[in-house]
Every structure is written in C-alpha cells, then in structure tokens.
Amino acid sequence: MSEKIITTEKLFKRYPVGDGEFTALNDINLTFDKGEFSGIIGPSGSGKTTLLNILGSLDSPTEGRATVLGHPISSLSHKEAAQLRNKHIGFIFQVYNLLPVYTVFENVEFALLLQNRSASERKKEVMQALEWVGLENMANKKPSKLSGGEGQRVAIARAMVKRPDLVLADEPTANLDAKNAHAILQTMKKLNEELNTTFIFATHDEKVMGYLNRLIHLEDGKVAKDEIVTAKTV
Amino acid sequence: MKLAFHLAYKNLMGAGLRTWLNAGVLSFAFVVIIFYNALIDGWNQQAKIDGINWQYGYGHLVNDNYDAYDAFSIKDGHGELPESKQKNLTPILIQQGNLYPNGRMMSILIKGIDPNQGILLLPTQLLNDSKAEIPVIIGKRMSESAKVKTGDEFLLRWRDKNGTYDAATVTVAGVFETNVPFVDSRQIWMSIDKLRKLTLLHNKTTYFVANEQYKYESAPGWRFEDQEYLMREQTRLINAKKVGGSIFYVLLMTLSLLAIFDTQVLSIFRRQKEIGTYIALGMTRWQVVRIFTAEGAMYSVFATVLGAIYGIPLMWYLSITGISFGADGGEMGVIISETLYPVYGMGLIFGTILLVILSATIVSFLPARKIARMNPVEALKGKIS
Numbered sequence: 001m002s003e004k005i006i007t008t009e010k011l012f013k014r015y016p017v018g019d020g021e022f023t024a025l026n027d028i029n030l031t032f033d034k035g036e037f038s039g040i041i042g043p044s045g046s047g048k049t050t051l052l053n054i055l056g057s058l059d060s061p062t063e064g065r066a067t068v069l070g071h072p073i074s075s076l077s078h079k080e081a082a083q084l085r086n087k088h089i090g091f092i093f094q095v096y097n098l099l100p101v102y103t104v105f106e107n108v109e110f111a112l113l114l115q116n117r118s119a120s121e122r123k124k125e126v127m128q129a130l131e132w133v134g135l136e137n138m139a140n141k142k143p144s145k146l147s148g149g150e151g152q153r154v155a156i157a158r159a160m161v162k163r164p165d166l167v168l169a170d171e172p173t174a175n176l177d178a179k180n181a182h183a184i185l186q187t188m189k190k191l192n193e194e195l196n197t198t199f200i201f202a203t204h205d206e207k208v209m210g211y212l213n214r215l216i217h218l219e220d221g222k223v224a225k226d227e228i229v230t231a232k233t234v
Numbered sequence: 235m236k237l238a239f240h241l242a243y244k245n246l247m248g249a250g251l252r253t254w255l256n257a258g259v260l261s262f263a264f265v266v267i268i269f270y271n272a273l274i275d276g277w278n279q280q281a282k283i284d285g286i287n288w289q290y291g292y293g294h295l296v297n298d299n300y301d302a303y304d305a306f307s308i309k310d311g312h313g314e315l316p317e318s319k320q321k322n323l324t325p326i327l328i329q330q331g332n333l334y335p336n337g338r339m340m341s342i343l344i345k346g347i348d349p350n351q352g353i354l355l356l357p358t359q360l361l362n363d364s365k366a367e368i369p370v371i372i373g374k375r376m377s378e379s380a381k382v383k384t385g386d387e388f389l390l391r392w393r394d395k396n397g398t399y400d401a402a403t404v405t406v407a408g409v410f411e412t413n414v415p416f417v418d419s420r421q422i423w424m425s426i427d428k429l430r431k432l433t434l435l436h437n438k439t440t441y442f443v444a445n446e447q448y449k450y451e452s453a454p455g456w457r458f459e460d461q462e463y464l465m466r467e468q469t470r471l472i473n474a475k476k477v478g479g480s481i482f483y484v485l486l487m488t489l490s491l492l493a494i495f496d497t498q499v500l501s502i503f504r505r506q507k508e509i510g511t512y513i514a515l516g517m518t519r520w521q522v523v524r525i526f527t528a529e530g531a532m533y534s535v536f537a538t539v540l541g542a543i544y545g546i547p548l549m550w551y552l553s554i555t556g557i558s559f560g561a562d563g564g565e566m567g568v569i570i571s572e573t574l575y576p577v578y579g580m581g582l583i584f585g586t587i588l589l590v591i592l593s594a595t596i597v598s599f600l601p602a603r604k605i606a607r608m609n610p611v612e613a614l615k616g617k618i619s
C-alpha cells in the first residue's frame with residue numbers, strides 16, 4: 001500500500017472582497033501518495049496557487065483541514081511551519097525567485113545553511129544537486145548571467161538539495177520556451193523516479209500535463225475531475 | 235545570527251553605490267562627532283593645565299570679604315593670616331588703581347605677588363632683576379591695550395588704606411604671554427611687599443595660592459576654593475559648547491539615520507519577493523526581520539571602517555598640527571589658546587562607535603518589523619503596498 005503524505009478535508013479558502021467574500025477554494029478533499037508526479041490544472045484564477053500555498057504551509061485554510069507529512073497546517077506555529085518547509089518541502093516558482101546577490105552555489109546552499117549543516121557537507125550536497133540539473137560548472141555564476149532555462153534549473157537544484165519529501169512547483173514552465181520546458185520537466189521526472197520525491201504542479205501548460213501521472217482539474221475553486229493518466233516516459 | 239550578518243553583508247555589497255552613500259554620510263557624522271568632542275576635550279585639558287599653571291595653582295585660600303566677581307569687594311577684601319598657617323601658600327594682594335599710559339586713563343587691578351614664588355608661571359623673577367624703583371610685569375593683552383612694552387614707564391595712581399590718593403611712576407620689567415586672560419587683562423603685577431607699602435596694607439593678603447603640598451586646615455575669616463571650584467565657570471562654558479555642538483551633529487546623525495531608514499523602507503518594499511522566498515526556503519519571519527536589521531546595522535560597521543580610513547589620518551594630522559582659531563579668550567573671558575589640539579579619548583571613540591551602531595540598528599529595525607506582519611503569499615506575489 002502506498003504512503004499518504006497529504007490529505008485535505010473539506011478545505012475552504014475565502015477572501016474578503018468588498019462587502020462579501022470570494023471563495024477561492026471550495027470544499028477540497030484530496031489525498032496525495034508518496035512519489036506522485038501530479039498536477040493541479042485549471043485556468044487562471046481557478047485556485048491552483050492558493051491550494052499549493054496551503055499545502056506548502058505558506059498560507060492557511062479558512063476552514064477544513066490540510067495535513068502535510070503528518071502536520072496539521074492550521075495549527076502549526078510560524079516556527080514549526082518554517083521548519084517543515086526548510087526540511088521537507090521544496091518550492092519552485094514561475095519566476096525562479098533566485099537571490100540576485102548570491103552565486104548559483106550560494107542560492108542552492110541557502111536551505112542547508114538554515115539547517116546548520118557543515119561546510120563540507122553543504123559543498124557535497126550542493127554539487128550533487130547542481131549535477132542533477134546539469135549546472136556543475138555554473139556554480140560561481142550570478143543569477144543575472146543565466147538564461148531562463150538555467151535559472152529554473154538552479155531553482156530546481158535549490159528545491160532538491162535538501163532531498164525534500166515534497167516539491168511544489170507553481171507554473172514552473174510559464175516563462176520557458178518549449179525546449180527548456182521539456183528539459184526541466186525531464187529533469188524533475190527523473191528526480192521523482194530516482195529519489196521518490198513527490199511532485200505537485202500547478203499549471204495550465206499542456207507540455208507539463210504530458211508528464212503527469214495524475215491530473216486534478218480545478219474549476220472555480222472546486223475539484224471538477226481527478227484522473228489517473230498514463231504519462232510520457234522519460 | 236551569523237547567517238543574518240553573512241546575508242546582510244552580501245546584500246549590502248550587492249547594492250553597491252547606495253550602500254557606500256549611506257555609509258559615507260554616516261561616517262561623516264561619525265568623524266564630526268569624534269572630532270568636535272576631541273577638540274573640546276583638547277581645549278578643556280589645555281585650559282585646565284593653563285589655569286593651574288597661571289592662576290589656580292592647587293587651590294586658593296580666599297579672604298571671606300573678597301569676591302572675585304564683585305569689584306566693590308576688592309578694597310576691603312583682604313586680611314591677615316597667622317604666619318604659622320602660611321606654609322605652602324603664596325600670598326597675593328589685589329588693589330584697584332588707575333594707569334596713565336600715553337596720557338590716557340585706564341582703571342586696572344594692581345596685583346602684588348612674592349617675586350620668588352614658583353607656583354605660577356608668571357615671570358615674577360623679573361621683578362627682582364629689575365633696577366627700576368617700582369618694576370611691574372604685564373601680560374601681552376595688557377601690553378597691547380595700554381600700548382606699553384618692556385622698558386616703558388607710566389604713571390600709576392592708587393589709594394592707600396585710608397583712602398588717600400598717591401601716585402608713582404612704574405616701569406614695565408617684562409611682558410609675558412599667557413592663554414589665561416584672568417592674569418593678564420587690565421592688570422599689572424608687582425612685588426607684594428611694594429604693594430603693601432604703597433597701600434599701607436601691611437601683612438594683608440587677598441588670597442593665597444596653594445601648592446601641591448598644601449593641606450587645608452580651617453582658618454577663621456578665610457575659605458578654601460579648590461581647583462574644581464575655581465574652574466567651574468570654564469567647565470560650565472565648555473559643557474555649554476559641547477551641548478551647542480551636539481545640536482549640529484545630532485542634526486547630521488538624524489540626516490544619515492533618515493537615509494538609512496528610507497533605504498530600509500524602500501528595500502523592504504522592493505524586495506518582497508526575496509522576503510517571500512526566504513520564508514518559502516524555511517526562514518521564520520523574525521529571522522528575515524533579523525537579516526534586514528543586520529543590513530541596516532551593517533551600514534554603521536561600514537561607516538566605522540570608512541570613517542577610520544579617512545578619519546584616522548586626518549585626525550592624527552590635526553592632533554599634531556592643531557587647529558588655529560585665532561581665538562583670544564580675553565574678549566570672551568575664557569582660557570583658550572590660539573591653537574587647539576584635539577584629544578581623542580578611548581571612551582569618546584568607543585562611545586561614538588557604540589552610539590552609531592546602536593542608532594543605525596534601531597532605525598533599521600523599525601521598518602523591518604513590518605516583515606513580521608507580512609503575509610508570505612502576498613510577499614511572494616510582490617503585492618504588498
């Protein structure tokens with residue numbers, strides 16, 4: 001039997017708008033198993049990012065429960081949530097969000113610095129992560145010197161360096177051309193298979209969907225369809 | 235914390251010119267504070283030494299009827315102290331007189347002192363060496379205002395103890411130069427024995443100057459004024475100068491701290507995504523607050539380094555050459571030399587460094603606190619206004 005790493009029960013997210021409320025997530029009941037390579041898909045404004053942020057403990061639900069890696073998201077303190085993200089969850093964003101004053105190496109190293117790992121250990125892990133994404137020889141470059149594809153690879157290395165249980169990728173291909181998009185998807189798929197890391201995407205990019213094993217269709221904050229699909233093999 | 239400083243350092247170095255502009259302004263405030271205070275301290279030290287050497291000695295034993303601030307007390311402000319109590323004391327008698335140099339009239343003080351005294355730097359030995367009938371020595375200010383020089387003679391008029399006017403010709407035996415206007419302006423010095431004879435005030439003394447060995451024992455009719463008391467006016471004035479100058483550098487500090495504050499507010503606004511990223515990577519919001527606070531605090535560290543780079547050679551140079559203000563204390567009634575030499579105390583330097591670091595940290599912390607209330611999701615979207 002597979003191991004459940006995320007469950008959501010009757011999850012709602014509402015935002016106050018004017019006099020009333022806007023329901024961004026409407027009764028979400030989902031489970032994710034370890035090692036999934038799945039995607040939350042849907043048009044812009046359907047609530048993908050909102051859901052991903054709650055699963056990543058950056059945000060909390062208005063109502064209902066989300067349990068991530070055994071932690072109830074709503075009742076975590078700031079410190080506990082930070083620990084959870086630091087040790088177990090990697091984020092990949094549409095705009096990479098690399099820290100501009102650091103080198104590629106230092107960007108990737110950051111999460112390990114927060115974990116107080118030794119310098120030699122950090123070096124070993126960072127170089128390993130850069131190898132995964134094929135950027136070993138770019139370690140000393142500044143992010144401004146990288147192409148878009150390279151930037152997103154650094155972001156993947158940064159998310160993966162701590163060998164998290166879960167990677168949350170919000171529109172990771174939106175700023176990439178087709179060739180680069182396929183390249184990073186293949187990299188992520190490979191890491192998913194080799195390290196058994198769970199990946200959850202939020203996307204409306206057809207190219208991404210081709211790699212996914214499961215598509216969760218979101219429409220106006222509701223799960224419209226949740227399907228297991230046969231994905232491309234790398 | 236180490237991480238916060240490491241990050242802060244990287245971020246500041248990455249920010250380039252703006253960093254150095256802020257640090258530069260702060261370092262200027264910093265150097266000005268140290269320099270101004272060092273100058274005042276230098277003045278204070280010099281004034282104390284001059285005051286002790288020329289005027290205060292190790293304190294004054296003053297006749298109770300005499301008040302240095304009351305001209306009317308001069309006439310009868312003297313008395314007789316038993317010989318047994320005069321050990322380690324140099325008597326000075328003060329009387330009023332009129333001087334007629336070059337046909338003008340000037341009212342002055344006549345001060346009598348033992349020509350063999352060694353406690354004050356007044357060149358009283360000249361009074362012994364002179365062959366004149368009544369030799370006097372005067373200060374440079376007196377020499378200039380009366381337009382008389384060594385060897386000149388002029389008429390002196392005074393009243394004896396019975397109020398009878400008398401007059402005689404006195405000869406300038408020497409002109410001395412001092413920073414202490416209180417032993418110079420509008421006064422002449424002669425042998426105390428002569429003055430006592432001229433005024434019939436036998437054995438009378440206005441005040442005694444104590445030397446280092448003097449031990450005060452109470453004497454009825456006399457009061458002891460120690461160095462600190464004698465310097466009180468000078469000290470008050472110097473403190474007032476300190477406060478006056480502090481207005482200038484409080485302003486400078488405020489300006490440079492405002493620049494840091496402004497930079498902080500701006501950078502927190504512009505770097506929302508970065509803040510969100512730190513949080514996504516597993517920092518707590520307070521850890522991020524610390525990074526930004528450390529960044530601001532680091533301006534003061536940079537300012538210290540920068541200030542040291544140009545400040546140390548500059549201040550060292552000025553402490554050797556001194557600064558000439560051409561000030562004459564005579565007009566202001568203070569002890570001040572023409573050239574002031576700043577004195578840099580460890581307390582001053584470290585106190586100022588501490589002040590600058592503390593205040594920079596505080597003004598950096600204030601805007602950074604906002605991060606603790608930020609919603610990381612909004613920050614990542616860059617939507618916080």
Ligand SMILES: Nc1ncnc2c1ncn2[C@@H]1O[C@H](COP(=O)(O)OP(=O)(O)O)[C@@H](O)[C@H]1O
Pocket residue numbers: 015016017022024042043044045046047048049050051202
């Ligand atoms: N802070 C907020 N206040 C009000 N509405 C919000 C806020 N954040 C998101 N929304 C709304 O919630 C809906 C879902 O947003 P989001 O999760 O970003 O959608 P997606 O990622 O699928 O494009 C959108 O209509 C958006 O306008």
Ligand SMILES: [Mg+2]
Pocket residue numbers: 048049050170202
């Ligand atoms: Mg989105």
